[in-house]
Amino acid sequence: MGFDPRDWSATPHVSRDGKARGERVTSNVEALLRENDSLRREVQRLELELDRLRRLQWQRPRRESSSRQSWHQSSSESSPRVTAAQVQRWGASLAGQTGWTDLRAAGLGALIDQLNRSSFHSQLSLQQRLDRLVNGLGTDLLAAVGARPSKRSMAVLAAFALYGVRASEWLEEDSARVVMDLRQRQRQAQTSNSGRRTRSDRRSTDRHWRQADARLEALSVLGLDASATQDAIKQAFRRLVKQHHPDVGGSADAFRRVNDAYQLLTA
Incomplete structure (x- = not known):
């Protein structure tokens, strides 16, 4: 059975002196009941909102995962x-x-x-x-x-x-x-x-390595790579000679390295 506080104030109460007195309760009972109903509706709304957020939380990892995957694929392709x-x-x-x-x-x-x-x-x-x-x-x-x-x-x-x-x-x-x-x-x-390997094989291989290394080092001195053509070698040599020749204030050691590299590459 429900309890209505509006009936409580009418219930007699016997005090120690033997006199019947009514309970003192707030006079604004109707306002309290309306506030109670409002709070109940607010709790229901919050529970619905919490349930909606929980559903979104379970769906978000899948969306983020697929988003990261698509980004990774597009970035890897580009x-x-x-x-x-x-x-x-x-x-x-x-x-x-x-x-x-x-x-x-x-x-x-x-x-x-x-x-x-x-x-x-x-x-x-x-x-x-x-x-x-x-x-x-x-x-x-x-x-x-x-x-x-x-x-x-x-x-x-x-x-x-x-x-x-x-x-x-x-x-x-x-x-x-x-x-x-x-x-x-x-x-x-x-x-x-x-x-x-036999001794002759080792000598042949070592000679090949020395020649390959010498050519790569010579190209490096001229600022070229292994794919440089003879025309590119000549152009680089002319440019570096003008830059390092002692007559124009260049270094004699640098000029010697450039000349030795060119002689090796054009031999």
Whole structure:
């Protein structure tokens, strides 16, 4: 049964002195009842709003996940993971480290092949390995290096063959360590292969490496890469002679290096 406080004030109450007295309650009972009804409706509205927010909370992760996925797909399609500018910057940083001259372009190529053969999927190329790890990474890397890689870009490829997807971190943060690791791995590869080659084979291979390294170093002196043509070599030589000739205030040592590089490339 319900209770109406309006009836409470009419209920007699016997005090200690034996006299019947009515309870003292507020006179604005109607206002209290209206306020109570209003609060009940507000609670119902808040419960409905809370239920709606809970439903939205369960739906939001799916929408955000699909949004992130679509953004990732669109960004991966529009921007390469490795650019030619990055390869050039990494190569220049490696070339400035101690021990760089000990690395050989042909030796770096042999090192890449050996690292691929010793990987989990020995039948895969470097591009295929990297593409399996991160979709498109190997394809973008080879496109950035180009069809005729120089010694610097070969070193970048060897870094990716050695470190995998973390190569970009090593190349950005500790290029000196990269050169040191590549030198060590190249020496190990040469030692392991020397026992399986005859002395004449070793002399022929070493001569090939020296010639390849000398050509790459000469091109580097002229500011060119491995794809430079004879016309480009002549133009670079003329420009650098005018810049470094002692008669125009240039360095005799720099002029000698430029001339030696040109003589080697045009021999």
